[in-house]
Amino acid sequence: MRKHWCILLFLFTLLLFPAASAANAVSLTASVNKTVLTTEDELLLTVTVDGAAGDFTPQLPSMPSFNIYGSSIARQIINSHATTTFEYVMVPRFAGKAVIGPVTLNYANKTYKTDPITVTVYRTGSAPGASSPTPAKTGGNIDTAVPAPQQKPVTAQAPADMPPLERSLYNLAARNGDKDYFMVAAISNNHPYVNQTVTLAVRFYYARLFAGNAPYADPSISNLFMELVGSSEGRQTISGKTYSYIERRYAVSGVTAGPAEAGAASVKYIPMGNVHLSVFDRMFAAVSQEPKTVKSNAVSLTIRPTPQAGKPKSFYGAVGSGYSISASLDRDEVEAGEAVNLTVNVNGPGNLKPTADLKLPALPGFKVYDVASNAGTVPNNGTLKSYKIFKTVIVPVSSGTYTIPALDWSYFDPAAKEYRTIRTKPLEIEATPSSKTDTGFDFAAQADLGNGFRQLGRDIRYLKSDLAQGDTTFLAGLAKLDMASYLFAALLLTAGVFALMDKQTLAGKRALSRARAQLKRAATEEAVSDALSVYLQVRYGVHTASLPLRDISASLKKRGCPPDLIKHFESLWQHLDAARFAPAAMQRQNAAALARQAEELMKKMDKGGRI
Amino acid sequence: MKKMIVALGLVFWTAAAVCATDMQSAEALYREGKFAAALGAYEHLLASYPNDPHLYYNIGNCYFKMGSTGLAVANYYRAFRLAPRDADIRHNLTLALQNGGERFVPAGMPEVLHKFFFGLRADELKGLLLLSLWVFCSLASLWLIKRRLGYAAVSALAIVAVLAVWYAWRSKIEKMPLAVVAAPVAELRSGPGSNFPASANVAQGHLLLLQDSKDNWYDVVVKSEGLQGWIQAEALEKI
Numbered sequence: 001m002r003k004h005w006c007i008l009l010f011l012f013t014l015l016l017f018p019a020a021s022a023a024n025a026v027s028l029t030a031s032v033n034k035t036v037l038t039t040e041d042e043l044l045l046t047v048t049v050d051g052a053a054g055d056f057t058p059q060l061p062s063m064p065s066f067n068i069y070g071s072s073i074a075r076q077i078i079n080s081h082a083t084t085t086f087e088y089v090m091v092p093r094f095a096g097k098a099v100i101g102p103v104t105l106n107y108a109n110k111t112y113k114t115d116p117i118t119v120t121v122y123r124t125g126s127a128p129g130a131s132s133p134t135p136a137k138t139g140g141n142i143d144t145a146v147p148a149p150q151q152k153p154v155t156a157q158a159p160a161d162m163p164p165l166e167r168s169l170y171n172l173a174a175r176n177g178d179k180d181y182f183m184v185a186a187i188s189n190n191h192p193y194v195n196q197t198v199t200l201a202v203r204f205y206y207a208r209l210f211a212g213n214a215p216y217a218d219p220s221i222s223n224l225f226m227e228l229v230g231s232s233e234g235r236q237t238i239s240g241k242t243y244s245y246i247e248r249r250y251a252v253s254g255v256t257a258g259p260a261e262a263g264a265a266s267v268k269y270i271p272m273g274n275v276h277l278s279v280f281d282r283m284f285a286a287v288s289q290e291p292k293t294v295k296s297n298a299v300s301l302t303i304r305p306t307p308q309a310g311k312p313k314s315f316y317g318a319v320g321s322g323y324s325i326s327a328s329l330d331r332d333e334v335e336a337g338e339a340v341n342l343t344v345n346v347n348g349p350g351n352l353k354p355t356a357d358l359k360l361p362a363l364p365g366f367k368v369y370d371v372a373s374n375a376g377t378v379p380n381n382g383t384l385k386s387y388k389i390f391k392t393v394i395v396p397v398s399s400g401t402y403t404i405p406a407l408d409w410s411y412f413d414p415a416a417k418e419y420r421t422i423r424t425k426p427l428e429i430e431a432t433p434s435s436k437t438d439t440g441f442d443f444a445a446q447a448d449l450g451n452g453f454r455q456l457g458r459d460i461r462y463l464k465s466d467l468a469q470g471d472t473t474f475l476a477g478l479a480k481l482d483m484a485s486y487l488f489a490a491l492l493l494t495a496g497v498f499a500l501m502d503k504q505t506l507a508g509k510r511a512l513s514r515a516r517a518q519l520k521r522a523a524t525e526e527a528v529s530d531a532l533s534v535y536l537q538v539r540y541g542v543h544t545a546s547l548p549l550r551d552i553s554a555s556l557k558k559r560g561c562p563p564d565l566i567k568h569f570e571s572l573w574q575h576l577d578a579a580r581f582a583p584a585a586m587q588r589q590n591a592a593a594l595a596r597q598a599e600e601l602m603k604k605m606d607k608g609g610r611i
Numbered sequence: 612m613k614k615m616i617v618a619l620g621l622v623f624w625t626a627a628a629v630c631a632t633d634m635q636s637a638e639a640l641y642r643e644g645k646f647a648a649a650l651g652a653y654e655h656l657l658a659s660y661p662n663d664p665h666l667y668y669n670i671g672n673c674y675f676k677m678g679s680t681g682l683a684v685a686n687y688y689r690a691f692r693l694a695p696r697d698a699d700i701r702h703n704l705t706l707a708l709q710n711g712g713e714r715f716v717p718a719g720m721p722e723v724l725h726k727f728f729f730g731l732r733a734d735e736l737k738g739l740l741l742l743s744l745w746v747f748c749s750l751a752s753l754w755l756i757k758r759r760l761g762y763a764a765v766s767a768l769a770i771v772a773v774l775a776v777w778y779a780w781r782s783k784i785e786k787m788p789l790a791v792v793a794a795p796v797a798e799l800r801s802g803p804g805s806n807f808p809a810s811a812n813v814a815q816g817h818l819l820l821l822q823d824s825k826d827n828w829y830d831v832v833v834k835s836e837g838l839q840g841w842i843q844a845e846a847l848e849k850i
Contacts, residue, residue, distance in 0.1 A: 336647050337678055367794060367845055370805050395794075397679065399647035431647075460675050460703040463638055464665035467630060467656075468694060475731065478738035485741055488748035495755035 026051040028058065028112040030103045033218075033228070035119045038353060039092055043119065045100065047086040050213075052107050058086060061101030065121070066090040081212060092121040164188065169203055170236065172297070173245075177238035180207045183296035185219065185265060187252070193304050194257055196319040196414050197350030197384055200226070200250040202265040202296050205236070205243040210269040216248070219296070220263035223303065225351055226252045229379040251377075251384030253319075253351050254303030264295040306412045310419055314408035317355040321413045323348030327404070327424035336399045336431045344390040344424060346409060351377055352388040358409065360392065365402050367395040396431035403428050511538030512606050519595045525579035528595045532576070535602050549573055565605055572597050630656070637669070646676040664693035668700050675707055681793035681815035683707045685848040692785065695729040711792070711816015713835050728777075733785050740774040747771050788821035790831065793848040799840035803828035810840055819847060 026049065033044040043066065047058050060068075070089035075082065092098060098121055102113040162170060168186035176182040182205050189198040202219065218228070231248045254260050268291045306319060323346060330341040344358055353375040360368060375388040396402055406423040413420050511534070518531035533544040542555040552573070553566050561569075572594065579590060637652035650673035657666045671686035687704035694700055705715040716725045731739065750764035798809040803825040813819075813833055819842070823830035827844045 369794075369845065370843065397682075399645075400651075458706060460672055460706055461699040463641055463669045463672055464699070465634060465638060466665065467634070467660055467663050468665040469660055469663055473732075473735055473738075475735040475738035475742070478742055479734040482737075482741055485744060488745045491752045492748040492755075495752035499755045 026105075026107055026110070026112060028103065028105045028114055030100070030114040030117060032100070032117055032119060034226075035117070036122070037092065037119065038122050039095055041092070041353075043090045043092065045088040045090055045117075047088070047103050047114075049084045049086075049105060049107075051081065052084065052105075053082045056084075056105065056107050058103050058105040060088070060103055063090070063098075063100060065093055065096075065098035066100075067093055078212060083213060092119075095121050097121075165199060165201055169201055169247075173203065173205055173236060173243070174238050176205065177241060181205065181210070181267075181269060181271065181292070181294050183265060183267060183294050185262070185296040185299050187262065187299045187301065190300070191302050191304055192254055193306050193319045193412060193414050194254050195306075195317050195350065195354055196412075197251045197253045198301075199229075199382065200252050200262050200299060201247055202250075203245040203247045204267045204294070205245045206269070207241055207243050209272040211272055212270060214267045214269040217266045218248075218250075219265040219298075221252065221261070222263070223255050223258065223260035224252045224262060224301070225255060225354065226250050226262070227351070227377055227379070227384055229384050230382045232382075249382045251351065251379075252301075253354075254301065255354065257303050257305035260301040260303050262299045262301070264298050266293055266295045268293050307417075312408070312410040312419055312421055314421060315410040315412070315419060316358065318346075318348065318350070318352060318409075318411035319414055320349040320411060321415060321420075323409075323411050323422060325407070325409045325422045325424055327407055327427060329404075329427055329429065332428060333430045333432070334396065336396050338431075339393045339395050340429060342392050342394050342404065342427075344407060344409075346388045346390075347385070348411070349383065349385060351384060352386040353377065355388065358390045358407065360407070361405060363394060363402075363404060365396055365400065367397060369393040369395075396429060399431045401428060401430050509606075511535050512602055514538060515602055516599065519599055522595050523591060525576050525591050525594055528591060528598050529573075529576040529580060531595075532572070532598050532602070535605075539602075539605065549577075561605065565601065568601055568604070572601060630660070641669075641673065641676075644676075646673045649673050650677070662693060664690040664697065664700065667693070668697075668703070671703060671707070675703070679793065679815070680707055680710045681791045681817075682848055684711060684713075684791045684816055684818070685793070685850050688789070688791070688850045691729075693732070695732055701726075707816065708818070711814060711818075713816065713818050728781075733778075733781055736774070736778050736781055740771070740778050743767060743770045743774050789850040790819040790821055790829070790847040791815075791850060792817045792819065792842075792846060794846035797842045797846035799831075799833070799838060799842060800828075801840060803830070803841045805843075807841065811836075811838055813838075813842070821849070 029046075029048045029050070031046050031048075033046070034041070037043055047060075049056070049058065068088050068090050072087045074085045074087070076085075077083075098119050100117040100119070102116055105112040165186055165188045169184055172184035172186060173182075176184065183202065184205070185200065185202045187198055187200045189196075192198045200219070204214070204216070218226075227250060229249050229251045231246065233244065233246050236243050236245060248265070250262075252262060270291050306315075306317075325344065325346050327342065327344045330343070332340075334340055342360075346352060346358075355375075357371050357373045360371060369392055371390050371392045373388060373390050375386060377384050377386040379385075394404075404427040406426050408421050408423045410419050410421040412418075515531045515535035515538075518534060519528065522528045522531055536542045536544055536552070536556070540556060540559045540561065542552060542559065544552050547555075549570060553570055556566050556569065557563070575590075575594060575597075579594065633652065633656055637649045637656070640646075640649035640652060650670060653666055653670045653673060657663065657670065660666060667686045667690035671683045671690060674680075674686060675683035684704065684707045687700060687707055690697070690700045691704050701715075708715045716722050747764065747767035747770075750760050750767050753759055754761045754764045792813050792815045795815055797813045797815075799811040799813055800807040800809050811833075817836075818834045819829075819831040820834055821829050821831055822839070824844075825841075828841045829844060829847065830839070831842050831847070832839045
């Protein structure tokens with residue numbers, strides 16, 4: 001009996017040993033499912049604690065660039081080895097580089113930390129560069145893990161009617177038939193168009209079992225969008241040797257025309273020496289061997305641009321076939337001025353996230369606001385399906401029946417190599433007159449006006465019953481005659497030229513010509529005197545009638561007549577007075593001589609005198 | 612010739628009668644409270660009689676009654692530019708602007724002065740300026756030739772200078788690229804796109820001074836608040 005107890009104790013110690021040694025080999029790993037994403041994408045942060053048992057929770061760093069809106073915990077114990085996986089679903093808040101700091105775990109009086117992870121966040125629709133899921137690790141090397149296979153009898157053969165992608169994988173695998181563990185990768189189309197989604201398949205083949213989990217690293221990508229769409233298991237016999245494989249499928253699409261590459265995927269595994277080992281042997285084998293890495297081949301692609309010929313205006317970048325579009329309104333009967341939500345839904349294969357937003361045509365009678373879009377992808381039986389929803393608000397400005405025309409949306413069909421257009425059904429909106437009681441009447445304007453009057457409010461004044469056509473005024477009419485200003489300007493210019501050139505004024509000319517005419521006819525001294533008086537009146541504005549000589553001289557002096565001319569005038573005037581009032585003393589021929597003197601004086605006055 | 616004159620007169624008389632009937636129909640709709648239908652009728656008339664201040668005024672009334680203060684302000688403003696002495700237009704524009712939190716007469720300015728400043732239409736002011744210029748030219752020429760009425764010429768020159776400053780100021784105001792917020796609420800953003808953050812919400816009826824435009828966005832200054840930012844074109848109505 002005592003011997004049995006000793007054996008049991010020994011066995012119990014043996015059972016505890018791997019658990020204890022596993023506790024010493026705790027590893028903490030953090031990884032993300034993508035390092036390049038858009039602001040509308042979800043990011044899955046996976047924190048894996050390998051080798052720790054009991055209750056514990058890793059401490060996440062402060063992540064101001066992300067909103068965390070979901071988490072889950074999964075525990076797996078295989079051969080007394082515990083692996084706990086914490087998954088956090090996060091959405092980036094801003095575009096740009098975002099760093100997820102170290103995740104911390106306090107376990108068994110030790111602190112474990114992961115490396116920081118940097119992700120690049122783009123705005124929706126902007127093209128990412130390369131994406132390379134980066135594992136952050138401590139002692140372990142865990143990315144997303146391939147579960148350890150179960151030992152099963154392997155007898156299956158590949159079917160004869162194998163599709164092209166499977167055929168490629170099969171042929172690639174056949175070349176590796178001499179290895180126990182290997183990986184292959186193949187793509188369904190090496191020359192896709194921009195945004196055309198093709199399938200990348202990666203298989204991890206193993207002819208012998210491996211211990212624990214086999215950490216799996218996604219392929220790095222360049223100039224591609226990539227999303228995991230599913231995984232599966234299968235078997236294949238190569239050269240009489242039966243392999244099991246674990247396959248992962250990705251939907252990839254080219255971002256821009258040109259070369260692109262899906263790099264090597266890898267799996268880290270701990271090989272099992274003998275498939276027939278006992279449970280205890282497998283346990284010891286797992287901890288005694290170093291992990292090995294196997295990598296797949298890289299896959300190169302050439303991304304083709306979609307043809308320019310025949311590209312419709314309603315083409316926003318979608319490539320594929322089998323798209324559908326629908327439009328709906330949240331209500332079709334509204335009052336004028338009320339908002340209506342217009343939703344356009346596009347569904348189809350591939351990834352619609354990088355496609356541009358729908359542009360609405362002009363909608364007469366509506367105020368139309370910005371279109372907002374939301375896109376997402378859904379894995380579906382190893383392929384990718386996606387949707388894009390466009391939403392906008394439209395407001396009918398007045399009552400009536402409105403029709404929103406069919407909205408076109410085009411895509412490029414790579415099989416037919418031509419553009420195809422799908423369209424929504426026209427939608428009708430019945431806008432009734434606004435029943436709002438608020439018609440602008442200002443009830444707040446109530447006030448006592450005195451004398452028993454009380455103002456109840458303020459409103460706009462009533463309509464005008466007639467047109468204002470013909471309300472042209474005299475001044476408005478003058479405004480149309482602006483060309484006449486040139487005439488007035490010319491008049492002013494002419495007058496200015498006369499003044500500047502110091503020529504005889506018109507009045508002077510007129511006075512001289514009148515006086516000359518009168519002097520020619522003058523036969524008596526009196527006539528000469530009259531002609532001179534007329535001249536002085538017109539030329540200087542001086543009236544000589546019944547004025548004494550000194551007053552006439554003073555007036556001439558005042559009007560700028562030079563003193564020598566005044567003296568000359570006085571002498572002549574005295575002669576004329578003498579001739580008129582003492583004719584006997586004067587000879588008859590004096591009249592002609594005085595006329596000449598008068599004409600000479602007038603000429604001098606015209607040249608030298610100013611008004 | 613007489614027959615032609617009679618025929619032309621008949622055509623004009625018929626057109627005027629049709630127009631009067633349309634105005635009456637629109638007015639009837641307005642009186643029944645069918646403001647949207649009345650609006651449609653007035654807008655139809657506006658196509659035939661562009662730049663009629665009474666039509667703009669009536670359209671403004673319809674928008675005001677439909678609760679679209681912003682569009683009402685825009686149309687009252689158009690009417691005011693065409694008929695600045697019309698008391699009804701001035702009253703309704705003042706009231707509509709008050710509803711949007713704006714002032715028609717700037718703070719601190721006596722209303723009498725405002726009325727005087729806008730007492731003449733721009734074209735009338737131009738006509739008055741031209742008239743005074745012609746009078747000045749005549750008086751100045753007379754003075755240059757006959758040295759007469761010099762004081763009158765100087766007075767005319769002073770009047771021309773005052774009118775020229777008035778006209779230039781009015782022209783500057785008339786040429787200001789104004790707009791009004793037509794949407795119930797417009798978002799003032801820091802850049803020309805909805806990806807730029809919104810700094811303020813501007814209610815309808817606020818007057819905006821347009822500074823610049825890019826794509827479908829306008830760089831505006833909200834006159835009453837002194838705020839500057841970008842507003843989407845659909846949210847505003849140019850005056």
